[in-house]
Amino acid sequence: MHGSWTYGQHPDAVVVGSGIIGAACAEALTRRGVRVLVLDRGAVASATTASGEGNLLVSDKPPGPELDLALASLRRWPALLAELREELGPRRAACEYERKGGLVVAIGAAQSAALHAFAAAQRPVGVEAHALAPDEVAAYEPHLTPRATAVLHYPQDAQLQPVLAATALLAAVRARGGEVRGGVAALGVRRDRHGRVRAVRTARGDVPCGAVVNACGPWAGSFADAAGAPLPVAPRRGLVLVTAPLPAGTVRHKVYAADYVGAVGAAEADLRVSTVVEATQAGTVLIGSSRQRVGFDPAIPVAVLRALARGATTLFPLLAAVPVLRAYGGFRPYTPDHLPVIGPDPRRAGLWHATGHEGAGIGLAAATGDLLAELLTGEPPHLDPAPFRADRPGLRGAPEAAGGVPAGVAAVAVRPGPGAAGAGVVAMPPGPGAEGPVARVAVGGGGGLPLTVDGVARRARPGDTVATVLLTTGRAAWRTTRGGDRPRGVFCGIGVCHDCLVVVNGLPDVRACLREVASGDVVETQRGAVLPAPATGAGAGVDGVAGRAGGGAVDASGVVTRPRAAAVDGDDAHGDGGDRA
Ligand SMILES: Cc1cc2nc3c(=O)[nH]c(=O)nc-3n(C[C@H](O)[C@H](O)[C@H](O)COP(=O)(O)OP(=O)(O)OC[C@H]3O[C@@H](n4cnc5c(N)ncnc54)[C@H](O)[C@@H]3O)c2cc1C
Ligand code: FES
Structure with missing residues (x-):
């Protein structure tokens, strides 16, 4: 006999993990009348989701299943937020959603050609990408570097505040009778004699249920192991620099260097840095983005911060004079083929996964929640779930991304030297105003x-x-x-x-x-x-x-x-x- 918790009613489904993905799944399930309990061993939405910059992007994705999911999610987010506003009221549903658009910036002939080719491949599947004429750029981004040789505007790209979005989704779950509990770790599952999952094990006892959804983000591999169905989800560390608040309109879009796409799609464990700059509604500017597979090492290496600062001052020379408030990091849930896992685990009846969204989980959450809920309740899925199956060949160690990285869109790779604070800095000249604080982080x-x-x-x-x-x-x-x-x-x-x-x-x-x-x-x-x-x-x-x-x-x-x-x-x-x- 195992102790079991007392609930008003046993949940139909237990969602393990209250990040943006678990929250979106729980919301979509409760909308369909499923009784849901969300468990998190930490505080609600306090893990990777709290590190996310909140971009909802199609601009960085080549044609393929991830772009299909991103387009579906991008369409779904505004409608979902409108439903939450209706249900919860504007204050509880507020999450700073803004369709601000993205700008992708190439510097040099090779990058420009690769960027135009990338956009040409995206347009037929529904991505809007407009090449800006040189005299148009200043109207979009007045402080962008004059060194840009090609700038593409992606008007569909949007942004929201991930923690607010997750808490709004979970508020809806509660409003519909679901439960959300923090501070409870799921230790594994219990199965009946036919092997079907019948309960979640926790330190406080078992929770009987009909289905368990693994939404453990970068820890999904551990939970899958504990449930007896291993899944190759690993952490990929990312760091972000945050500047002091700037006047509204200083940085207007999500702006990133064309080599960003190469860094996202790369498979190596080595550090990859590519520049992403965007403002939040509070006025702070977030400077990303690094990617490195170093397990759950929480270090914030100064060499990486320098590379980020240098990249940012290259795109926006005025940032060189802006104070850096802080740096933080998080762990993206990485899979070998860069696609999430969404759906039932064919090896364990009753076990479901919604994880492995790497650096795009905020953007992909809305469609992920719907897809998971459709599959779990037997509704026809709104998009093909096959590429996201838990038993697909790409999860058996295929090293490269499905869809691949377009030729010529190369990432900047940085290998910090051991213990040398100045080593590993991308050799780019600092822009004008190079004595300012961001530039000082950049140059040492x-x-x-x-x-x-x-x-x-x-x-x-x-x-x-x-x-x-x-x-x-x-x-x-x-x-x-x-x-x-x-x-x-x-x-x-x-x-x-x-x-x-x-x-x-x-x-x-x-x-x-x-x-x-x-x-x-x-x-x-x-x-x-x-x-x-x-x-x-x-x-x-x-x-x-x-x-x-x-x-x-x-x-x-x-x-x-x-x-x-x-x-x-x-x-x-x-x-x-x-x-x-
Ligand atoms: C620096 C950085 C910037 C990013 N920027 C963006 C962006 O701009 N746009 C975008 O779309 N994505 C972005 N991402 C990626 C995005 O943040 C993630 O894809 C997303 O947050 C993953 O959400 P999740 O719910 O799967 O994971 P998490 O938010 O990590 O949630 C998983 C939860 O599971 C809980 N958990 C784990 N194990 C257990 C257990 N055994 N029992 C109970 N609970 C458990 C954890 O406590 C955690 O709360 C970024 C990521 C980083 C690191
Ligand atoms: S007082 Fe907050 S960092 Fe100095």
Whole structure:
């Protein structure tokens, strides 16, 4: 006998994983009257989905099953969001959806020819791609590099905020009587004597059900193993740089370099970096994108950040002068043939999969949910499910992408040297304004102001913050939290979160993101925090920086600090007074 949870009613289906894919499946199932329980071992939508930039793209996909799924999803998203607005009200269904369009930029004759050929192959299957004349480009993207030799506009590309979208989908699941539980790991399945899945095993007991949907993202391979039906889903790490908020309209589309397509479709484990730049509704600019298969290694190598920053300043020279707020990473669920797995597992009756969407899960979620639900309820599927089967040959180790990468669209491959912070940087000249913060991340250390960091002599340039020096010398973290000794570095970048505290000239709790370096500074990394620090004057906060937006200040170590930006909205707002969990 196994203990079992008590529910009002046993669910028909348990969806394991509450990322965008699990949420979309659960929504589509409950819309068809299926009783659903969603389990997640963590917080809702807090894993890969929280790292996603939220692009809903057709522009980067060659003709083939993934593009078919992307086109179906792109059509479905606006209708689905309208239904959620109707059902939940505008506030709970809000997820910053915007059909902003994408621009793909080629530099050089070979890239231009390859890009035009790629678009010519996409158009017959329903992708809209318009080549912009040189005098049209500025109206679309005023700050784009003048070095562009071909720019294609893809008006269908859209964007939304992935966590808001997932939580809206799950709100609909709850509204229809489904349940969503975080903090519960699924350990495997129980089968009856015919081998059919009859329950999900959890540490709190079994959950009897008729079907189990594996929507575990990059961990789907582990869950499939535990369910006795191995699936080759592996993590592929991606890093993103986030800049300070810029005025609306500075970056208007999702803009990416033509070599991005090659990086997405590549099969090697080596690092691949290609430039993607886009603004969020909060005004921050997201700079991606790297791809590397390194297991679940959470490191944020500075060499990768440099390559991202260099690529961004190549596409948008003005970004060189913009502060970097933070960098973060996530793990895309990768399959050997770059196609998701959607549908029943023929080896285990009652086990279903919806996973392996790699770098496109946000975009593909709407159609994935529908396809899974159609198959599970016996409805005719709205598109051919065969390419996504769990027993297809492409999952047995085929190394290359179905559909392939067009000839001439080559990815930039970067191999960082061991331990060398400056190694592996793509050799592109920094654009105008190269002394600004993004450019400083791109080009590394140097400068005329001497200082020491933990006893090691360093040099900074006038205007560098302590955080800039630490980042450019290869440090992503330099403090530990008060509880749990967890590593911290720059998070908000605007003096709000207190993650970046350092000791400067003996004074603890100095915010590295605000404090400009002065000649002879002695910087030491800090363990924990002394917070709250004694005030040094009316309205002063820690490190003596006045706790208000705007205006510089003199900190308690006697040096001018940067004006503090107003707290930004959305994912960068923090303000928890330090020691972020
Ligand atoms: C840097 C980066 C940028 C990206 N940008 C984009 C983009 O612009 N557009 C786009 O379409 N895609 C993008 N992606 C890809 C996209 O984020 C993913 O494809 C998508 O989030 C995958 O969603 P998921 O629900 O499958 O996985 P996840 O969001 O990881 O959800 C899986 C969930 O399963 C849970 N889980 C795992 N194992 C268990 C278990 N045993 N028991 C219970 N729960 C379990 C996890 O806790 C997790 O919450 C990006 C990815 C990265 C890393
Ligand atoms: S990163 Fe410096 S206060 Fe947030």
